[in-house]
Amino acid sequence: MKKTEASHQIRNRLWLASVALALTVTGIALLIIAWWSAEFARDDLDEELYAEAVELIEGPLREGPEALEIEIRRRIFEADSLGHVYLYAESRQTMIAGSWPTWPEDLEQAQAFQTLAIEEMLSPRSGLARQVRIAVRTLPSGRHLAVGQDMTEHLRLGEGLKGAALLAFGLSLALAMAGGLLVSRGLLTRVEGMGSVVAGILKGRRDSRVPLKTPPDEFDLLASHFNHLLDENQSLLQRMRDVTDEVAHDLRTPLARMRARIEAQQTFAGEPEQYDELLHELRDELDRVLETFNALLHIAKIETGRVQEEMVSVDASALVEDACELYEPAAEEAGLTLRSRVDPGVQIHGNRHLLAQALTNLIENALKYAGRGVVSLLLREDKEQGRVRLSVSDQGPGIPEAEHERVIQRFTRLESARSRPGAGLGLAFVSAVSELHGANLRLEDMSPGLRISLEFPLGAGAVEGEAD
Amino acid sequence: MKVLIIEDDPVTSGYLVKALGESGHNAEALADGVQGLHRARNEDYDVLVIDRMLPSMDGLSVIETLRSEGHGTPVLIVSALGEVDDRVRGLRSGGDDYLVKPFAFAEFLARLEALSRRPQGGTGPPQLSLADLELDPLARSVKRAGQKIELKPREFQILEYLMRHAGHVVTRTMLLEAVWDYHFDPETNVIDVHISRLRQKVDKGFGSPLLHTVRGAGYILREED
Structure with missing residues (x-):
């Protein structure tokens, strides 16, 4: 049998299709999760920062600008030096109190939430430049208050998520490849099984049939129809062979007899009357052969439903x-x-x-x-x-x-x-x-x-x- | 009787021409459909014998063409195709009788003679008679020498057919076709017994016999000389 090209084999096409499908689905799912979790984390942080700023404004500031300054200094002192950032400034140039000695140049005083990269403060664990999320508020006095929090932990979580996503992606790729291979191979084995039965029949093993499983699946149903077709075909062939044998026997016998009679007459040349008798006999015998022949054709024509x-x-x-x-x-x-x-x-x-x-x-x-x-x-x-x-x-x-x-x-x-x-x-x-x-x-x-x-x-x- | 045979097998046509000649008829043969059609148009024949399968134009088309041009010459179709539907198609195309190959010459000749005498249109004489035998198809009565003979319906049909073909050989197959509408030959010689019964009623006790057996062919109804 002719081999199909690798790119045209159903097995390969099926496998590629299943891998592509799995990759697309997991890829989309992971992207959604990663984006969603990063957004969620930042929103969460922003809310926290906003709440702290409001708390400072509504609490100590009401008692007076000095109370806010004291509270900020206390918080700077108490806070994890790396974790929280507080800035309280008259203007860009004049700091009142703050975690940092100066107001960072990149930090806009008019923008509510900003992310600031602090290069000189390398995180000891990740080695990344520190990312600080800062909420800035302008006070009624015109001063600026900034409350910030180190985002590196959040970013690390994001990195971790990215890694996990890549791992999941890789895993699903491997699973899709293996699964696709197994499924396509399983299906193809069944198809090839039927194919080899046909090839066997073509080579003369007419009794071979496609094996069936219980309970039957779609392939077994197909195979059972296929086997039925083969049975039908074989019985037809058998009938035809029987008829051919019968015809051969029943027509050969009288023909052989006629031949023998003619040869006998030629060998022992007899009287003219004998020739006459021979011709009569031969004609009768031939008539019977023709009659048999016609009857067979007639039966065949009726059996094939042509009337x-x-x-x-x-x-x-x-x-x-x-x-x-x-x-x-x-x-x-x-x-x-x-x-x-x-x-x-x-x-x-x-x-x-x-x-x-x-x-x-x-x-x-x-x-x-x-x-x-x-x-x-x-x-x-x-x-x-x-x-x-x-x-x-x-x-x-x-x-x-x-x-x-x-x-x-x-x-x-x-x-x-x-x-x-x-x-x-x-x-x-x-x-x-x-x-x-x-x-x-x-x-x-x-x-x-x-x-x-x-x-x-x-x-x-x-x-x-x-x-x- | 002048016969044109359109048949592409030279052995068959040669034999038929020769045998018809020996029976006192004048026959010629052509092997091609178109040539045969041309000849049949331009010369007068009593009967045409046309094979179904012919080179250049098949037999049924030849017959259809002749009929559509108004030629009424009787046609006997000979063919190896012997199924009932083949026969029906043959007769529908305008053939008058259908004979399946292989056939005995006696059968062929009897059918040719029957065709050549076939009245062209009309329903034959109201009263049939031969010597002192009389048959009235309408009254369905038979008399011999003025004496009424009682016949069964089939016997009457057989006698009527024989009388319409008086003087000519009628084969068993022709009787089976005409009287029973059987287009196959039973193994048993059923017709012989019917004929012998008919002979008992028609011939027995009367002077000279009218119903004769022709060996190897069939029967003939005629006066002995």
């Missing part, structure tokens, strides 16, 4: 009565009685010519093999069951129950019939016609005798018949 378009509503009662009338004198001549009991006005949806031929095949079989007694034709319409039953029964030796299935096959002739003329296609023809008409063909042992019946469905045909 469907001729199906009409057929007057079955007249059909049976006609056949009875046609054969009645011949039956009497042969020492049998042919009788018919026919329901009037019975309609069958079908092909009159095929039905007539099937019926005459049955009558001829009965006359040929029963040898004595009564042969009865019966046509019954059972409106309740919606069936029309047509049967031919005799009082002859019958057919052993075990052989019933086999006699319907082509060329089957029971040992007892070998000496009589006939190709063994009569019942095969009846069976094909029966199937075409959706009828049930049944053989019953009447001890003594045989009854062969066809049960036709009383469907559209009957309705059409009434409409006629």
Whole structure:
């Protein structure tokens, strides 16, 4: 089998797709989380700073500017020198009190919240430049108050989050790759399993089938349909092979016989009358071969349903009565009685010519093999069951129950019939016609005798018949 | 009887021309559909024999063309296609009879003769008679030497067919087709028994027999010389 290009293999496409999907989803999720947590942390800090500034303004400042100065100095003294920053200034140049000796140049006095990078104060733990978040307030006296807090811890949290996000991203990438690989490989193994079964069948291992699991999944359902198709195909092939073998056997025998007769005549050149006799024999033999051949073609054509378009509503009662009338004198001549009991006005949806031929095949079989007694034709319409039953029964030796299935096959002739003329296609023809008409063909042992019946469905045909 | 055979198998057509010649008829053969159509248009024949599968123009088209141009010469279609629907299609295209290959020459000849005498339109004489045998199709009555003969419906149909073809061979297959509308040959020789019963009623007890068996072909209804 032809290998597909790597980029076109479903396995690779499936895998790539699953990886891309996983990456996109985790990436977006992590970005949202990181952004959201950073925002949240800063807002939180800003609120804290604002609250402290308000507290200073509303508390000590109300008592007087000196009280605020004292409070700030106390807080600077008490605060973790690295953690909190307080600035209280008359103007940019004139500091009143503060954690830093001067008002930083970058710090705007008019802006409420700012982030300030302090390069000279390296954080001992992270080695990062310190980031201080500062809230600035202008007091009614025109002085400026700034309350700040070291943000480095917050930033470290953000860095940590970023790392965790990258780790999660990497993990999900690995999982997606592995999972995608497993899933695609699992699916593809199933597909390749079916593929290898087909390849095996093409190589001649016709019995191989796709193994099924329980409980079945979609692949098992597909595989089971596939197996069913293979079974059907194999039985068709078998039937075809059987027919070919049968044809080969049944046509080769008379042809070989003819050839032998001709060769004998050539070797032992005889009288002119003998030639005449030979030609007659050959013609008869050829006629039989042609008849067999035509019958086989006819059966094949019916079995493949190529005569469907001729199906009409057929007057079955007249059909049976006609056949009875046609054969009645011949039956009497042969020492049998042919009788018919026919329901009037019975309609069958079908092909009159095929039905007539099937019926005459049955009558001829009965006359040929029963040898004595009564042969009865019966046509019954059972409106309740919606069936029309047509049967031919005799009082002859019958057919052993075990052989019933086999006699319907082509060329089957029971040992007892070998000496009589006939190709063994009569019942095969009846069976094909029966199937075409959706009828049930049944053989019953009447001890003594045989009854062969066809049960036709009383469907559209009957309705059409009434409409006629 | 002048016959044109349009058939592409030279062995078959050669044999038919020769055998028809020996039976006292004048036959010629062409192997091509278009040539055959041309010849059939320009010369008078009693019967045309046309194969279905022909080079350059198939048999059914030849017949359809002839019919559409108003040529009424009877046509016997010969074909290896023997299913009922093939036959129906053949007759629908304007053929008058259909014979499936392989066929016996006797069958072929009987059908040709039946066709060549076929009345062109009209429904035949109201009363059929041969020697002292009379058949009235409308009254469905039969008399021989003025004496009424009781026949079953099928026997009447057989006799009517034989009388319409009096003097010509009628084969078993022709009777099966005409009387029973069976387009297949049963294994058993069912027709012979019907004929012998008919013979019992029509010939027995009367002077010379009228219903004769022609070996290897069929039956003929005629006066003995």
